[in-house]
Amino acid sequence: MADADGQVIVGLEVHCQLDTKSKLFCGCSTDYRSDGANTHVCPICLGLPGAMPALNKKAIQYAMRVAKALNCEILDESEFSRKNYFYPDLDKAYQITQYDKPLAEGGYLEIESDEGGEKRVRITRVHVEEDPGRLVHMGNVERGKYSLVDYNRAGIPLIEIVSEPDMRSPKEARKFLNKLRATLEYLSVFDSEKEGSLRVDANISITGSERVEVKNITSYKGVEKALTFEVTRQKNLIRRGQKIERETRHFLEARGVTQAGRSKETENDYRYFPEPDLRPLRVKSWVEDIVLPELPDARRERFIKEYACSLNHARTLTGELKLANFFEQVVAADRQGLSSLASTWIADTLIGELNYRDMGIDRIDAAGFTGLVRILKEGTITDKSGIEILRVMLDQRQKGEPIETAAGIVKRLNLAKTSGDAGAITTAIEEAINENPKALEDYRNGKAGALNFLVGQVMKKTRGKADPGELNRLLLEALKAREA
């Protein structure tokens, strides 16, 4: 029965561009993004009459690496098929894909579940196919005068990863995607930063109701957004006693909504049949050549063991290849000494600051950041100053200005802790207490907030440079002295 409080069930079909040098069936370069339309094309990827596909072995080897990392069984013999449909971006009017004999089947990927533990999302299959070209609409897609076709993208190798409906929330779907992205990047077969390198179709249902397919999701955030929208939409329908139609909807990223797709009558019958221009794909002898690098789960466990990272920090740091590499670069010089501070500062502070500025970790100089961590470790600045220094460095980076060292910034802004300079702190404490008799009274009456208030006042007076431990001790002493 339809139930608005029913369980959310999500399955994903993820298409990723494999980061090979040449296309799947011809020698054209895949590095097309910065070049003009139709400049990376040849008779094969243009689908000119008489041209035939010749399989790029590298693409298959990349896909096999993925299949193995996803714990799939790689089939000894798989097959390419033609998926026939008419669309102007599809030069041959069929897509060469894999249908009933995919490259690999039956694997799993572990993600962090909503309940906090690890859970397995089963992988149904992994297969390889070619990307179609791209339509460029002149004006609005419906009302524009015409559309142009760019075949640069045609023939880029794609891997399609189909999951079982094992995710239970939009958040889990996002986590699955993040984990998948990390895995693909660790395997060096995928560049998530290339525009259009990921496309997701999501199946979502609520127990007891029909399932809805949401197509055309092109970002990691988009998956969570689209599914959250769908959960609300579907639950509202159920609450109003309406039925959920089994349908295909499209995600409009800019508006954050899904929209009903075309009606059933015009749905395609793809008329799949084996691609007669390619031989069956026999990969048995290549399987033993697959060497997997350390994958995110293994690296996470190593971070916990080797650097004493917390589970959460280890998860965050290993969730992105570049982040994990950055962390290890920072602590390389002094593993024991820096790892605790570095993991906290990267996972809890740096990531937030980067996100705020929409900057990638690869724009940060590890040595410069290490300098900051060292100063923090020496204890000559406060955490607050640490953040200030980091922000200065990031701003300089973003503006393309010369970047100062952390030590230089400490000096220029005079951020060194007033530690040891008990006199300055004592003066500030005396001033703070004298200026706030109400706080003193509250403190005496046992109001908890009063002490914090006074700490804040003293911090302000020392411009954040007071060592918090020392400040606390001296303040308590001063208060005690007044009681006496």
Next chain:
Amino acid sequence: MAGQITFEPDDRYNAFLATCKTATHGSGKLAGVAVAVKDNISTQGIETTCASKILKGYIPPYDAHAVGLLRASGAAIVGKTNMDEFGMGTTTENSAFGPTLNPCDTGRVPGGSSGGSAAAVAAGMARMALGTDTGGSIRCPAAFCGIVGLKPSYGRVSRYGLIAYSNSLEQIGPMAKTVKDVSDLMGVIAGYDRHDSTSRDKPYAHTPSADVKGLRIGIPQEYFGAGVDAGVASVVKSAIGKLEELGATTVPCSIPSMEYALAAYYVTCTCEASSNLARFDGVRYGPAADTKKSWHDAYQEVRRDGFGPEVRRRIMLGTFALSSGYYGKYYAKAQIARENVRNDFNRIFADVDVIAGPTMPTIAFKLKEKSDPLSMYLADILTVPANLAGIPAISVPCGKSEGMPVGLQIMGRTFEDERVIDVAYAYEQAVN
């Protein structure tokens, strides 16, 4: 460039769709030899239409692999020959640019679909020609026009640049007046090509030998059964008798799977064709779509106007057969029938070296004689088994019936193209 030849033929048979008035050539084995190329084989810079309106004006930017080999051997490509549109036919009447006439009798068809290539050779306009054979399209016109034509083993000649009609069945092959020329041309075009994943590393470097002593020839009863014209059968039987005189022995045999061969053939080729020909939509080449219409309507219009009736018929048949729910009933079944044909040949070839019979059940039809499609399809019954099995088959002229040429067909084991060449050569040498 080693030289050039002038090519201004008196093409009274409508054998050519395009000619090269001055054809340059390099040096090599075929230096200066005039070679005609069927119009479904891509030739860089020379219009290639598959005898279809939908490709009118299409000038390929690249050479088919076989054409590149031809050029490298010094051959002069003198023109593109007429054919049934996209290779779909047995008469060359299904050309959008008018039928080719049979040089032996202009009231008759030259056979098809490589009718233009056969007529060009038979009339002496070109010494050699490339044809393509999907279900008999080299051997049928060779038989009807009285020349030699070889359908190579599947995979022996690269299909790269051949505008696909039915990928799993077709091969490019040589056509000429003599077995020696056919053999020489085969030597140029055969071999592995990395652009064609179905091609095999089986180059051809053979000098024909006329020795057939001790050769065992299988004679399938089906090749002399119902539907085979008595006059044709008797000419072919006496040709086989000639081979016996030369020292070969004959062994009666049977190919029971032939009962389903024609059906398997037509299901396979129409299915593949429906997909292969889907790309002709007026977007990238050929007559452009009317851009004021939505793309879907424009596609329909371009394809309705651009394809001839036989092509439309086969596209629709194939589209239907591949539709959801019908795949298992048609395409998958056809592949089983195909496997049965292969098995029958394997069984027979365990005992004999080659199989011989007529190439075509009749002599060349009169123009417009085969007006209903089914009776035309039936004419392919003796040629399609070799395509279904992927084995080499040659047609060599072996006499006349009613004054028209008759072809003796010799089929061999896969990749034993040399042997069928030798048998044809032995016969040819014995009678000339």
